[in-house]
Amino acid sequence: MFGNEFWVELLKYFDKIIAPAIFSTIRMVTATMIIASILGFGLAILLTLYGPQGLRPREKIYKVLDFIVNSIRSFPALILIVAISPITRMVVGTTIGEKAAILPLTLAATPFIARLIEGSFKEVDKQLIEAARSFGASDMQIIFRVMVKESIPSLISITTLTAITYLAASTMAGAVGAGGLGAVALNYGYQSFNNTILYTSVFILFIMVQIIQGIGTWLYKKIV
Amino acid sequence: MIQIKGLTKSFGNSQVLKGVDINIPPGMIYGLVGRSGAGKSTLLRCINGLETYEEGNLLVEGVEVKSLSGKAARELRKEIGMIFQQFSLLTRLSVYENIALPLKCWKYSNSYIDNKVKELLEMIGIPDKIHAKPKELSGGQKQRVAIARALAMNPKILLCDEATSALDPKTAKSITSLLNQINQDLGITIVVVTHQMSVLRSVCEEIAILENGKLAVSGPVEEIFLKQPQALKNLIGQKDLVLLQEGINIKILLSHEISCQPVITRMARELSIDFMILGGEMESYQKHTLGSIIINIPGEHFNKVKEYFIKNHVMWEIVQSNEQSSAEVDDHCLAMNFG
Numbered sequence: 001m002f003g004n005e006f007w008v009e010l011l012k013y014f015d016k017i018i019a020p021a022i023f024s025t026i027r028m029v030t031a032t033m034i035i036a037s038i039l040g041f042g043l044a045i046l047l048t049l050y051g052p053q054g055l056r057p058r059e060k061i062y063k064v065l066d067f068i069v070n071s072i073r074s075f076p077a078l079i080l081i082v083a084i085s086p087i088t089r090m091v092v093g094t095t096i097g098e099k100a101a102i103l104p105l106t107l108a109a110t111p112f113i114a115r116l117i118e119g120s121f122k123e124v125d126k127q128l129i130e131a132a133r134s135f136g137a138s139d140m141q142i143i144f145r146v147m148v149k150e151s152i153p154s155l156i157s158i159t160t161l162t163a164i165t166y167l168a169a170s171t172m173a174g175a176v177g178a179g180g181l182g183a184v185a186l187n188y189g190y191q192s193f194n195n196t197i198l199y200t201s202v203f204i205l206f207i208m209v210q211i212i213q214g215i216g217t218w219l220y221k222k223i224v
Numbered sequence: 225m226i227q228i229k230g231l232t233k234s235f236g237n238s239q240v241l242k243g244v245d246i247n248i249p250p251g252m253i254y255g256l257v258g259r260s261g262a263g264k265s266t267l268l269r270c271i272n273g274l275e276t277y278e279e280g281n282l283l284v285e286g287v288e289v290k291s292l293s294g295k296a297a298r299e300l301r302k303e304i305g306m307i308f309q310q311f312s313l314l315t316r317l318s319v320y321e322n323i324a325l326p327l328k329c330w331k332y333s334n335s336y337i338d339n340k341v342k343e344l345l346e347m348i349g350i351p352d353k354i355h356a357k358p359k360e361l362s363g364g365q366k367q368r369v370a371i372a373r374a375l376a377m378n379p380k381i382l383l384c385d386e387a388t389s390a391l392d393p394k395t396a397k398s399i400t401s402l403l404n405q406i407n408q409d410l411g412i413t414i415v416v417v418t419h420q421m422s423v424l425r426s427v428c429e430e431i432a433i434l435e436n437g438k439l440a441v442s443g444p445v446e447e448i449f450l451k452q453p454q455a456l457k458n459l460i461g462q463k464d465l466v467l468l469q470e471g472i473n474i475k476i477l478l479s480h481e482i483s484c485q486p487v488i489t490r491m492a493r494e495l496s497i498d499f500m501i502l503g504g505e506m507e508s509y510q511k512h513t514l515g516s517i518i519i520n521i522p523g524e525h526f527n528k529v530k531e532y533f534i535k536n537h538v539m540w541e542i543v544q545s546n547e548q549s550s551a552e553v554d555d556h557c558l559a560m561n562f563g
Binding site for chain 2: 125127128130131132133134135136137138141145146149150152
């Protein structure tokens with residue numbers, strides 16, 4: 001398989017097809033991660049504030065947020081991309097290409113991140129929160145100065161996990177019109193019976209996951 | 225300083241506080257004791273508004289705690305420091321950052337924070353641990369840091385929730401003497417919740433015993449330990465006394481006036497009678513040493529001994545072995561008069 005033919009083939013396609021697809025995937029995942037992390041963090045704060053064991057419990061608000069989070073999370077990323085295509089068309093102007101994929105991917109990743117961050121905030125020792133209350137810290141100070149501070153290692157793990165999950169989701173998005181490595185692997189590789197492109201794409205994805213996990217693990221070790 | 229009147233509090237259907245009245249004057253070290261679930265920690269949390277209460281009043285410096293919310297409640301908590309059994313230090317922050325945390329929340333300037341933290345570290349006696357993480361500290365050192373953090377806002381009141389319960393006796397003692405020192409140097413009112421009798425004895429001036437959400441007994445610690453009311457006996461359990469069936473068993477209470485006098489031998493010489501000593505104990509309290517001695521005298525000397533006790537202002541009571549009815553005990557017991 002790795003004969004002369006393979007390398008000739010690879011060189012032929014790499015510059016024109018694979019390399020742009022790598023950058024396209026990186027852009028999609030990065031944009032998704034940045035927007036979804038900000039929104040997810042905000043949503044996690046609301047869930048932490050208003051949750052039943054939260055800092056200022058509000059049952060109704062929490063139930064609404066909880067319902068929205070669960071609803072979005074019940075769609076697999078691929079279905080979500082298809083399902084919200086009318087909205088995507090309205091917002092982005094098109095339903096194909098990497099820009100069109102960022103919207104549904106972000107929408108899917110936001111509640112995912114929010115739930116994970118909410119979970120790690122819940123893990124923070126209740127006594128620390130009580131102690132912070134006892135010297136007069138406000139709810140926001142408790143979140144930022146105590147909960148966030150104490151859960152930084154798990155926030156790093158969450159970011160690593162989400163990045164890898166949505167790297168995978170972005171390749172699936174390739175099946176329904178998004179660009180990137182997923183689209184290349186499917187369209188130029190699988191459907192064109194071109195194993196060189198298919199397996200090169202797979203290999204590059206494998207390397208990308210290794211790099212993300214490597215950075216995540218390194219940061220975690222550095223910080224703990 | 226802290227006035228509590230008819231305080232009630234429920235968690236769901238179970239009432240944990242059923243009308244508690246306590247008055248804590250400024251500058252005092254006050255102990256709240258009781259068995260697990262008696263409501264003592266809940267009561268403590270009502271003082272700084274971490275818990276709310278349904279009925280009754282709780283006034284801190286004349287302000288009803290329940291009426292405060294939002295910023296006003298936070299301003300009140302600023303005046304009330306609190307320490308906990310598990311120290312509650314942020315694991316990812318250094319000692320310095322932990323102590324500075326309340327000051328940062330209240331937006332003090334960095335130079336003020338720096339001075340204050342160093343001053344507090346000096347006071348708690350571990351200035352060399354300034355950049356250590358809590359996991360590098362021993363239990364006692366962690367509690368010292370927690371105390372420094374609680375004092376960072378210059379509070380008027382310090383609440384201690386089982387602050388020494390997770391520590392070994394020697395370390396616990398060093399923490400209680402630190403609390404004593406803080407009380408004396410800074411004049412801070414301290415409220416201590418504990419189940420360790422040694423802590424009560426060594427720091428508290430007055431104590432209140434809670435039983436099932438009610439105040440069973442309150443008063444000066446020496447008086448309560450000397451008189452041993454039923455509530456205290458329920459709490460510490462009754463010691464199995466070796467009592468003799470013949471003769472009369474008498475417990476002599478050694479109050480602080482007579483604990484340093486040789487009462488027993490003097491009585492033996494003056495009355496020229498013999499008796500047996502069945503047991504005794506001495507405990508040192510915040511200011512005094514108190515204790516009790518149980519003796520057994522022959523029945524015919526009872527009146528002589530009684531007169532001697534009355535003449536010399538010695539507090540005493542007859543101790544019955546468990547088989548005899550307790551009603552009898554009440555008849556024989558004399559009212560005790562404190563000097």
